[in-house]
Amino acid sequence: MEKSELPDPFEKARVDKGYGELNDQDDPVTMLLRLKDVRKTAHNYKTFQSAAQPGRIVVPSEVNIRDTRQIPFEVDPPVHGEYRAIVEPWFKRPLQAEYQEKLTAQIASLVDEILNKDTVEVVNQFALPLQSRALTLLLNTPFSESETWISWGTHVFRSEGEALDADKANILYDYIDQEIDRAIENPGEDMYSVLLSSDFQGRKLSKDEVKGVMVLTFAGGRDTVINAVTNSIAYLAEHPESLERLRKEPEIAAKAVEEFIRYFSPLTQMGRVVTEDTAVCDHAIKADTRVSLCWASANRDASVFENPNEIVLDRKINPHVGFGFSHHNCLGATHARQILKILLNTLATKVGSIEIQDYKENIESLDEFERKVGYDRINVKFNKLT
Template identity: 75%
Template sequence: MKKSTLSDPFKEARESKGFGEMDDQNDPVVMVLGHKDVRKCAHNWKTFQSGGDEVGRIVVPSEVHIRNTRQIPFEVDPPEHKSYRDLVEPWFKRPLEANYQAKLTQIINNVVDEALNKGTLEVVEEFALKLQSRALTLLLNIPFEESDLWISWGTHVFRSEDTALDGDKANILYDYIDAQIDKAIENPGNDLYSVLLASEINGKKLTKEEVKGVLILTFAGGRDTVINAVTNAIAYFADHPKSLQRLRDEPEILNTAIEELIRYFSPLTQMGRVVTENTHVCEHAIKAQSRISMCWASANRDERVFENANDVVLDRKVNPHVAFGFGTHNCLGATHARQIMKILLTTLAEKVGTMEIIKCKENIEDLDEFKRKVGFDSIHVTFNKL
């Protein structure tokens, strides 16, 4: 098996019963595994809610004990959800603008050039984290230099070596955002903080707490996910030099290649919901007030939808993956993430001849019944110029 391979640990459970079970800090989760069931649950926001009273409970692992601020619009249900989403959506579509793409290209060019000049480097810390942090300054529209601080936080803002969640570490981020909001109040600019602070919903100004909710979502949702997507992309093309050559020969497959890699990587394994009424999923009784999760990573390997689901088919034309979620709460940062992947793949094809994985340590998520590789804790790669 190649080092870049991400196997599908859910296959047997998905095909035999359709769900899995995991305990999560004594708050069990029924994991929905099949593509159709996952989409059905994501669509049914009334029975499977995001906006309940217990803030942080829909995240797996649960953040109930480390977070009191509601992430917005992510932890709000319709109809209120729509006002928030409509407010932030145009900002998060800015990556479609030529000016944004030009700046993002500069950032990614520099990261790739640094790698080529250095030769061998640890990709998670020295490539993916840098790229993600620098790109985030564009999404927030703040000075590039701010990324140095975020890079210094390391890859895990919420995690320590030995625990999945670390309240003290999370507070570093929350305190930082509080301070940035205060700065924006004193000295407003054209950044996301200031724009949100000046925004209104139904004639009422957004509160500091609401602004903080959008920013926590932006920081948390786009960190590990982007880092995993970038790192896995490097590992994949290191293992498959012919695929990199194919991008050079057939640039027209770029879009299908991006969507296929995102399907295959599924950087976010799952997302939870709180059940509002007694119901059934895959003929399994689910009680009100319990939790389910929609396992995007499993749905994206469902053979009933994806032929040769465990293969990366760079020109897969019909690819209804759910790697960015599905329905009301689909990923707000998807436009930014897709642009990162587009420019990264283009830049690699332009500049990099081959890459070689020297050594790596896999990042395996422990989901009780399942162990899923989601990426790497570390991976040393040699970059060779084209």
């Protein structure tokens, strides 16, 4: 097996029966594995709700470590749409030229820093700082804040190698509370201030609602972006021909990003709580249990994707669900796409080759499935383009 390969552990179950079963903290989950089922279920918010107890739609469940409702993520239509309309323009800012120039400068400077070092541990020395620095643009906060976020490590809800960790989560919550208080006292042009001054149903957003949006922004875009960046580096290390192609045809970078998101599926799955007895692919599902939309499995569905286990850099038709689907599709997708696109183009212009030295894979254990999502650590050497 190639070092950068992410095998598909779901294929047999997806083809044979269409679902898998996972017992998560005594709140079982029926994992939906086929693309069409995942899409239909994501769209049907009435039977498969997000507005359940906060933390319950996440797999593994976060009900024991948080009470804060993440917004708009854990709200359903029609109210969901009202929240989404408030935050959407802010999350589309990465389409602006000025935002992209700043992001390009950040990524170029980081790549310059690591070029020709003997060894770079990509997760902690490259992906984490890249993600944290880029987040200062999304939040429109001072660059120096990224130092604090980098110091938290790669996970915001868990310690290294540990299960869910309430103390770790509290660091994030306390930080966000402080930032909201700061923005109330001293409003500026940062995301906290903009949310605090936003109108919702004839009033301003409350502190709890602002916190709900901020927690989502921090949590949703951390492991996911870090995994996507790290996996991209590992892939390009083993596929110098792809790095070469991006150099010669920079215009394919946008398609390559979509293909990486499909293949890496940085978020394996997202849950829903079932509101009435129902069935998916002839399998009965009881009210008040959970299903999950397994994006990672759906993205390898051979009934939709030709050669699903191959990275086809310029895949032309690519109806993947790596950013989710329907009402709750990823709010941070515009930011994430820009990060990856700029990263690919920067690597292509500055890096000649990448050598993998050693690594430890990050494997998610999902009862009957074991899924590689990326790396706990991976040491590489970046060689400058000459």
